[in-house]
Amino acid sequence: MPNCLVCYKWTLDERDIKINPSDLSLDSSRAKGKISDFDRMAIEEATLIVEKHGGAVEALSYGTAAVKQSLKDTLSRGPGKAYWIADASAENADAVVTTNVLAAAIKKLGSYDLILCGEGSSDAFNQQTAPRIAALLGLPCLSFVNKLSITEDVVSVTRKLPDRTEEVSVRGPVVVSVLSEINKPRIPSLKQVLGAAKKPNQEIKIADLGLKPEDLQPKTVRRSVKGFVMQRKNVIYKETNLADNVAKLKESLAAEGLC
Amino acid sequence: MNFKLTEEQQLIQQSAREFAKEYLEPLVAKMDETREFPREVIKPLADHDFLGLHLSAESGGVEAGCVTYITVIEAISRSCGSVASIMNNHAMASYAIQRWGSEAVKKQCLPAMVKGEVLGAFAIYEHGPTPGIGPMAVVATKTDAGYVLKGAKAYVRNAGKAGVYVVTAVTEADRPKTAVAFVVDAQTAGVKVGERIATMGLRGCPVAHVVFDNVVVPQGALLGGRGTEIVNRTLALGALAEAAQTVGIGQAAIDHAAAYAKQRVQFGMPVFNFPAVQALLSDSNIDCHVARLALYHAAQLVDDGEPFEVESAMVKSFLARLGSKLLVDSCQVEGGMGFVENMPLPRLFRDIAGTTLLDAPADTPERAIAMSIA
Numbered sequence: 001m002p003n004c005l006v007c008y009k010w011t012l013d014e015r016d017i018k019i020n021p022s023d024l025s026l027d028s029s030r031a032k033g034k035i036s037d038f039d040r041m042a043i044e045e046a047t048l049i050v051e052k053h054g055g056a057v058e059a060l061s062y063g064t065a066a067v068k069q070s071l072k073d074t075l076s077r078g079p080g081k082a083y084w085i086a087d088a089s090a091e092n093a094d095a096v097v098t099t100n101v102l103a104a105a106i107k108k109l110g111s112y113d114l115i116l117c118g119e120g121s122s123d124a125f126n127q128q129t130a131p132r133i134a135a136l137l138g139l140p141c142l143s144f145v146n147k148l149s150i151t152e153d154v155v156s157v158t159r160k161l162p163d164r165t166e167e168v169s170v171r172g173p174v175v176v177s178v179l180s181e182i183n184k185p186r187i188p189s190l191k192q193v194l195g196a197a198k199k200p201n202q203e204i205k206i207a208d209l210g211l212k213p214e215d216l217q218p219k220t221v222r223r224s225v226k227g228f229v230m231q232r233k234n235v236i237y238k239e240t241n242l243a244d245n246v247a248k249l250k251e252s253l254a255a256e257g258l259c
Numbered sequence: 260m261n262f263k264l265t266e267e268q269q270l271i272q273q274s275a276r277e278f279a280k281e282y283l284e285p286l287v288a289k290m291d292e293t294r295e296f297p298r299e300v301i302k303p304l305a306d307h308d309f310l311g312l313h314l315s316a317e318s319g320g321v322e323a324g325c326v327t328y329i330t331v332i333e334a335i336s337r338s339c340g341s342v343a344s345i346m347n348n349h350a351m352a353s354y355a356i357q358r359w360g361s362e363a364v365k366k367q368c369l370p371a372m373v374k375g376e377v378l379g380a381f382a383i384y385e386h387g388p389t390p391g392i393g394p395m396a397v398v399a400t401k402t403d404a405g406y407v408l409k410g411a412k413a414y415v416r417n418a419g420k421a422g423v424y425v426v427t428a429v430t431e432a433d434r435p436k437t438a439v440a441f442v443v444d445a446q447t448a449g450v451k452v453g454e455r456i457a458t459m460g461l462r463g464c465p466v467a468h469v470v471f472d473n474v475v476v477p478q479g480a481l482l483g484g485r486g487t488e489i490v491n492r493t494l495a496l497g498a499l500a501e502a503a504q505t506v507g508i509g510q511a512a513i514d515h516a517a518a519y520a521k522q523r524v525q526f527g528m529p530v531f532n533f534p535a536v537q538a539l540l541s542d543s544n545i546d547c548h549v550a551r552l553a554l555y556h557a558a559q560l561v562d563d564g565e566p567f568e569v570e571s572a573m574v575k576s577f578l579a580r581l582g583s584k585l586l587v588d589s590c591q592v593e594g595g596m597g598f599v600e601n602m603p604l605p606r607l608f609r610d611i612a613g614t615t616l617l618d619a620p621a622d623t624p625e626r627a628i629a630m631s632i633a
Contacts (some may be wrong), residue, residue: 073273075623189306190312234527
């Protein structure tokens, strides 16, 4: 019966973020929070595993004070307990800081057979959380996973790589990062939503993790974030003959190196 | 005073939107075209607890309250007004059974209604002048074993698909004050569902007249309250849900029009940038926002156990005037595309008419509001 932990990120819902057309700056003042998309798949996968094999699922997140808003949403999706680390350092944390904190928290919490993450977060999509946590904990890492099964203590996965797929088996414990196609996250029922309030959650103070100040110092600095606006060219081909229009389209695409 | 939904309500709203996108949006255009009853969504609705929202935990419900119920109906209506209508009529019937039914009737009906095994219908209208509370043609004659119902109910939603009808009747012909209500199993001999009525909108929700031809019901089928109380209170709650449908459909129209305006280029720029288009969209959004605030306030009164009938009437009356305007303005934003039948707006136009016309005879809300002043 696997003991699973899911690391998830509470991000802003990109659908609520507006791009200022004058300078392409982002306005997230009215953006709501959400569980990062791929992390929802990680939560669902862990829940499916436990529903099939027994065991337990817990969830862990590191973020700003807003991370507390994620707890009921997370717990309504299956995990039996949620741990949360709310600290101002998360505001500018890069993958190094994030994984230093998460790995230290996991060491403090105990041992897990399976640690699941989303392949990348909805906002930064650095794809570094799972590999870095694995490295810090000295565990194997399986990334780009779109299929996962467990037999006793062996975790077997399909890794979907750009040019091939790989079938890999690892004797646990292991850190796995999942792709979006691995499952379709459940829509929590009302009873699951209302039941989430009764599940336990626990704050972990960053000061209790034994981290050094430099562990919380980002190695990368984000200098600016700008929205991307697709510029339409609005080219209209007005030849009467369809074939001539297609030929002109092909010519234009070729001129831009697109075919 | 707090205008914010609770965390649970926000999550339930999120679940309802996700449910609507996954289960309803793929069906809605075809449902509108074929008028087919969406049987396949009933079980998923039940599995997500949407059919027992306000019912007691003892019956398998979640006791989520009126604000939560309104939130769900609005979220579902943004994708499919028909399913919201099916849910609302089911909820009115189950609400009446829970509130006024005997323990035996509750035990018999409600768990199956929560699971979606049995749908409910609230059959109160007749061809007479006043819905449900005036003279009634359905007469219940007392017998040694119970009652015999004779007469017909008109425009019954969920007709033919419902397993349980909550039916109003008078025990003495021509005496409205003797009105009572019964729970009638659809399989009972003498319950005859008429030909389905082709409605302008909300086409997935079946509507028909139902004849009660000497239908024998046991004494236990009689609900415990007076007929007028059952009708007025249940309709007031139903009116809130219908207002939530109007708001949801109206918001869907505004969102569609805004998205269309952003990608429709005229004179070298999206029409969204034109002041006239922005005025139409912003006016619609203001109206929708104000209506939503009034609606949620009325729903909160229900949850607080305070009188809400006047506020419910105000919301219904306000939206009766507003609903079609939201759609006219949204269609105006889309121009010719807003007039194309297979685009969403014509369906929303027809659906919103159903939510503002039905259960809202011209004078009923105004009378309740006027009587409350001074």
